[in-house]
Amino acid sequence: MRFPGYxxxxxxDLSVAPGTFLSVVGPSGCGKSTLLNMAAGLxxxxxxxxxxxxxxxxGVNRKAGYMFxxxxxxxWKTVLGNILLGPxxxxxxxxxxxxxAREWIxxxxxxxxxxxxxxxxxxxxxxxxxxxxTWINDPEIIFMDEPFGAxxxxxxxxxxxxxxxxxxxxxxxxxxxxxxxxEAIALSDEVVVLTAGPASRICGRYPVNLKRPRNxxxxxxxxxxxxxxxxxxxxxxxxVLKSYERE
Amino acid sequence: xxxxxxxxxxxxxxxxQAGASAGVLDKFFFSRPSDIALRVWQMCLTGAVWGxxxxxxxxxxxxxxxxxxxxxxxxxxxxxxxxxxxxxxPYLRVANSLPRxxxxxxxxxxFGLGIWSKVALGVTVVFFIVFFNTLQGVREVDxxxxxxARMLGASERQLIRHVLIPSALSWIFSSLHISIGFAxxxxxxxxxxxxAKGIGYMIxxxxxxxxxxxxxxxxxxxxxxxxxxxAGVDRLERRLLRWKxxxxxxxxxxxx
Numbered sequence: 001m002r003f004p005g006y007x008x009x010x011x012x013d014l015s016v017a018p019g020t021f022l023s024v025v026g027p028s029g030c031g032k033s034t035l036l037n038m039a040a041g042l043x044x045x046x047x048x049x050x051x052x053x054x055x056x057x058x059g060v061n062r063k064a065g066y067m068f069x070x071x072x073x074x075x076w077k078t079v080l081g082n083i084l085l086g087p088x089x090x091x092x093x094x095x096x097x098x099x100x101a102r103e104w105i106x107x108x109x110x111x112x113x114x115x116x117x118x119x120x121x122x123x124x125x126x127x128x129x130x131x132x133x134t135w136i137n138d139p140e141i142i143f144m145d146e147p148f149g150a151x152x153x154x155x156x157x158x159x160x161x162x163x164x165x166x167x168x169x170x171x172x173x174x175x176x177x178x179x180x181x182x183e184a185i186a187l188s189d190e191v192v193v194l195t196a197g198p199a200s201r202i203c204g205r206y207p208v209n210l211k212r213p214r215n216x217x218x219x220x221x222x223x224x225x226x227x228x229x230x231x232x233x234x235x236x237x238x239x240v241l242k243s244y245e246r247e
Numbered sequence: 248x249x250x251x252x253x254x255x256x257x258x259x260x261x262x263x264q265a266g267a268s269a270g271v272l273d274k275f276f277f278s279r280p281s282d283i284a285l286r287v288w289q290m291c292l293t294g295a296v297w298g299x300x301x302x303x304x305x306x307x308x309x310x311x312x313x314x315x316x317x318x319x320x321x322x323x324x325x326x327x328x329x330x331x332x333x334x335x336x337p338y339l340r341v342a343n344s345l346p347r348x349x350x351x352x353x354x355x356x357x358f359g360l361g362i363w364s365k366v367a368l369g370v371t372v373v374f375f376i377v378f379f380n381t382l383q384g385v386r387e388v389d390x391x392x393x394x395x396a397r398m399l400g401a402s403e404r405q406l407i408r409h410v411l412i413p414s415a416l417s418w419i420f421s422s423l424h425i426s427i428g429f430a431x432x433x434x435x436x437x438x439x440x441x442x443a444k445g446i447g448y449m450i451x452x453x454x455x456x457x458x459x460x461x462x463x464x465x466x467x468x469x470x471x472x473x474x475x476x477x478a479g480v481d482r483l484e485r486r487l488l489r490w491k492x493x494x495x496x497x498x499x500x501x502x503x
Contacts, residue, residue: 060398061398062400066394068391068395070389071391072389073395085396085399089399089400089401089402134398
C-alpha cells in the first residue's frame with residue numbers, strides 16, 4: 001500500500017482460516033492499521049488484491065465488523081440508538097430491531113445505561129457499546145484495531161476476557177491488531193509479526209497453542225505463556241529497535 | 248450571579264435617573280429612565296407598538312427561516328462537492344466581507360418599502376452564518392465515526408441522515424444565537440433606512456423630531472425582545488444538544 005511519498009506495507013501475503021483468532025503485532029508505524037483498513041474495504045490497495053471467502057473485495061467489506069481504536073460511537077445517539085444502527089441500516093423492522101438491541105445491551109451488561117449518551121459513559125462502557133454495535137450485525141469476520149489501547153490496564157484485562165467469551169460463543173474470524181505482544185498471545189491462535197516500516201513485510205507467523213478457554217487475567221503468569229512470549233519477542237525486539245533507529 | 252447582574256443594571260439606571268433629574272445630564276439629549284419606562288408603558292397600552300413589533304418579528308422570522316434553509320442546502324452541497332467548493336470559495340469570501348448596510352438601498356429599490364426588502368437584508372446575514380457553520384459541521388465529522396457507520400452498513404443516504412446532518416446541526420445550533428440576533432439587527436437597520444412600519448421605522452421617526460425618549464423606548468423594546476428570544480433559544484439548544492458534554496460546545500463562526 002503506497003501513500004504519496006510513503007509505502008506502508010509491501011509484499012504481504014496473509015491468509016486467515018475461518019474461525020481463527022489472529023493477531024498482528026509490529027512496531028508502531030509498521031502499517032498494521034493500513035492492513036486492516038484494506039481488508040475492511042475502507043482503503044483500496046495500490047497494488048495487489050484482497051479476497052474475502054474467495055471473492056475479490058470491492059468497496060466496503062459487507063461480511064466484516066470493525067472495532068476502532070478511537071471512539072467511533074455516534075455522540076448524538078444513546079447507547080440503545082448506537083447499538084440499533086446496524087439493524088436500522090439493514091432495514092430491520094422497529095420492534096424486532098429494538099428487541100435485538102436490548103438483548104445485546106443485556107449481554108454487555110449496560111441495562112441501566114441504555115438511555116445514556118456516550119459522553120456520560122466510562123471508557124470501558126463505551127467499548128462495550130462498540131462491541132454490541134459490531135456483534136449485533138452478526139458479521140463473519142471482525143477486525144479490531146487496538147480496541148482497548150486507551151483503557152487502563154485492569155479494565156483492559158476485563159474487556160479482553162469479554163472478547164474471548166464472545167468469540168468462543170460465536171466462533172467468528174477475528175483479526176486483532178495491537179502493539180502489545182502479551183495481549184496478542186493471550187487472545188490469539190496465531191500471532192503475525194510485521195517488520196518495521198516503511199514497506200513492512202511479514203517477519204514471522206507464530207502459532208499459539210495455549211489451551212482454551214483462557215482467562216487473560218491469569219494466563220500471563222503461566223510458564224507456557226512465557227515460553228511463547230520469549231520465542232516471539234526475540235524477533236519482534238529486533239524490529240522494534242530498527243523502528244527506533246529509523247525515526 | 249443574577250443578583251449581582253441585576254444590581255449592576257439597577258445602579259446604572261439609578262445613576263442615569265439621578266443625573267438627569269439633577270440636571271447634570273441634559274434631558275433633551277439623554278432623556279430619563281422613568282420617562283422611557285412611562286413611554287414604553289403608554290405605547291403598550293395604546294397598542295401603538297404591537298403593529299411595529301409584529302412587523303419586525305415577522306421580517307426577522309422570515310429572514311431567519313429563508314437564510315437557514317438556503318445556508319444548510321448550500322453548505323451541504325459545497326461540503327460534499329470539492330469542485331463546487333473550490334469554484335465558489337473566492338466569491339463567497341468577497342460576498343461575506345461586504346458590509347450589509349450598503350445593500351439596504353439596493354434592496355429598497357428592488358423589493359420596495361414593504362417587508363421583503365428587510366427580509367432580503369436579513370437573509371444575506373443569516374445565510375452566511377448558517378452556510379459557514381454547515382460547511383464546517385459536515386467537513387469536521389470525525390472520519391472514524393463515518394468509517395464506523397459505513398462498516399455497520401450505512402448507505403450514502405443513511406450516512407447523510409444519521410451522521411452528517413446531526414453533526415452539522417450541532418454547529419448550526421451553536422450559531423443560532425448569533426444568527427437570530429443578527430437577523431433582528433439586520434431587519435431593524437433595514438427599517439431604519441426606509442420603511443413604513445417596524446421598530447426601526449419607529450426609532451427613525453422619533454429621531455426625526457428629536458424625541459430622545461422615543462428613540463430610547465424603541466431601543467428598550469428591542470432589547471426586551473432580543474433577551475426573550477435568546478432565552479427561548481437557550482432552552483431549545485439545551486433540549487436538542489443534550490447529548491453534548493457541557494464543556495465541548497462547538498464555537499460559531501461570527502460575521503458582521
